[in-house]
Amino acid sequence: MVYNPRGETETAAAMTTTTNRETDEFAVLWLQAGSCGGCTMSVLERGGAGWLEELRRFGIRLLWHPSLSEETGAEARAILARIESGEDRLDALVIEGSILRGPEGTGRYDMLAGTGRSKLDWVRALAPLAGHCVAIGSCAAFGGVPAGAPDPTDACGLQYTASEAGGALGADYRSRAGLPVVNVAGCAPHPGWIMETLAALSLRRLTAADVDGFGRPRLFADHLAHHGCSRNEFYEFKASAEDFAERGCLMEHLGCKATQAVGDCNQRAWNGGGSCTQAGSTCIACTSPGFEATRGFHHTPKIGGIPVGLPLDMPKAWFVALAALSKSATPARVRENARSDRVARGPAPSSDKRSGSEKRTGAEKAK
Numbered sequence: 001m002v003y004n005p006r007g008e009t010e011t012a013a014a015m016t017t018t019t020n021r022e023t024d025e026f027a028v029l030w031l032q033a034g035s036c037g038g039c040t041m042s043v044l045e046r047g048g049a050g051w052l053e054e055l056r057r058f059g060i061r062l063l064w065h066p067s068l069s070e071e072t073g074a075e076a077r078a079i080l081a082r083i084e085s086g087e088d089r090l091d092a093l094v095i096e097g098s099i100l101r102g103p104e105g106t107g108r109y110d111m112l113a114g115t116g117r118s119k120l121d122w123v124r125a126l127a128p129l130a131g132h133c134v135a136i137g138s139c140a141a142f143g144g145v146p147a148g149a150p151d152p153t154d155a156c157g158l159q160y161t162a163s164e165a166g167g168a169l170g171a172d173y174r175s176r177a178g179l180p181v182v183n184v185a186g187c188a189p190h191p192g193w194i195m196e197t198l199a200a201l202s203l204r205r206l207t208a209a210d211v212d213g214f215g216r217p218r219l220f221a222d223h224l225a226h227h228g229c230s231r232n233e234f235y236e237f238k239a240s241a242e243d244f245a246e247r248g249c250l251m252e253h254l255g256c257k258a259t260q261a262v263g264d265c266n267q268r269a270w271n272g273g274g275s276c277t278q279a280g281s282t283c284i285a286c287t288s289p290g291f292e293a294t295r296g297f298h299h300t301p302k303i304g305g306i307p308v309g310l311p312l313d314m315p316k317a318w319f320v321a322l323a324a325l326s327k328s329a330t331p332a333r334v335r336e337n338a339r340s341d342r343v344a345r346g347p348a349p350s351s352d353k354r355s356g357s358e359k360r361t362g363a364e365k366a367k
C-alpha cells in the first residue's frame with residue numbers, strides 16, 4: 001500500500017491475493033540499488049496533485065516502492081515472489097541507483113534485506129520478465145556517482161558502465177517489449193522526465209525511435225541544458241562570470257557544460273522555478289555517461305586559453321572565431337552586468353519613447 005492522497009485504502013492483501021493479469025493497469029515495481037534516494041525525492045515534486053495521484057490517473061500501479069510502500073518485509077517478499085513466479089505481470093521494472101557487482105561479481109555488497117539475494121541477482125532475475133526496464137537516474141543508467149574512481153564496489157548501470165555498453169544486464173538485453181533499458185538519466189532526473197517516460201510506456205507511445213543512442217528518452221534528450229538559460233545573452237557575447245555570485249555566463253571560467261549536455265532543465269522549472277544555472281551553479285552534465293569522472297566541476301579546463309569542452313556540433317575553429325567576434329561586440333551593459341551580482345546597468349532607453357508598434361512608418365506619416 002502506498003500513500004494515497006485521496007484517502008482510499010488499497011491493502012497489501014488485495015495485491016497479494018488477486019493476480020493482476022486480468023487488469024489493464026500498468027504494473028510498476030520500483031527497486032533501489034546503490035542509490036542516495038535523490039531520484040525518488042525528485043519525482044515526489046511532480047504534479048500539482050502529487051506524483052502518486054498522477055500515476056493513478058494514468059492507470060499506473062506502483063506494486064511496491066522501498067521508500068513509499070507500507071508493506072511489511074514479508075508482504076514485500078510475497079510481491080516479489082508473485083512476479084518472479086509469473087503469477088503477477090510486471091509491465092515495468094524501475095531501478096534507481098547503480099548496481100554494485102562486488103565483491104568479485106557476487107553483488108553481495110548490496111543485498112535485498114530479508115531475501116538472502118543481492119540486488120544484482122534480483123535485477124537479473126526480474127528484468128527478463130518485465131515489459132520494460134527503466135533506469136531512473138544516471139546511477140542506474142551508467143553507474144553514476146558510486147562508479148566514480150576508485151569504484152571499490154564495482155558499480156555499473158543496468159546496461160552501461162559509463163559510455164561502455166554492458167553493465168549488469170549486458171549489451172544484448174531486451175525487455176519483453178523488445179526495447180533496451182530506457183535510461184532516464186540525470187542526477188537527479190527532472191520529475192517530468194520520470195513521469196512522462198512512465199506515462200509514455202503505459203500508453204505504448206515510447207518506441208526505439210523515441211530514445212537516443214544512450215537509451216535516453218528524446219522527450220528531454222533532444223534538448224541541450226543550455227537552451228533557455230537565463231544567462232543566454234551573456235553566452236552570446238562571451239561575457240563571463242569569474243565568481244559564482246556574478247550574472248555572466250559560467251562556461252568560460254566556471255565549468256558550465258550545458259552546451260554539451262542533453263536535457264531541457266532550463267526550459268522547465270525544477271521545484272517551481274529553478275535550475276542549476278538559475279541557482280548560480282554550473283551544469284555538470286549529469287545526464288552524460290561518465291559525468292562523475294570530471295575533475296573539478298567548477299573549473300573550465302583550457303588549452304591555450306580555449307575551453308577543452310566545446311559546444312556539441314560546433315567545430316573548434318568556428319567557436320574561436322565567433323567568440324573573438326562576440327567579445328569585440330559586447331555592449332557595455334552586458335560586459336558590466338556579467339561581473340556583477342545584480343543588474344548594474346539596465347537597457348538604454350530608446351530615443352523614441354514609443355514602442356515599435358506605436359511608431360508610424362514613413363508612408364503613414366505622409367498621409
Ligand code: SF4
Binds near residue numbers: 037038097187188
Ligand atoms: S542518480 Fe543522483 S540522485 Fe539519483 S540515486 Fe544516483 S546519486 Fe542519487
Ligand code: SF4
Binds near residue numbers: 229256
Ligand atoms: S551559464 Fe551555461 S547554460 Fe547558461 S548560458 Fe552559459 S553555457 Fe549556457
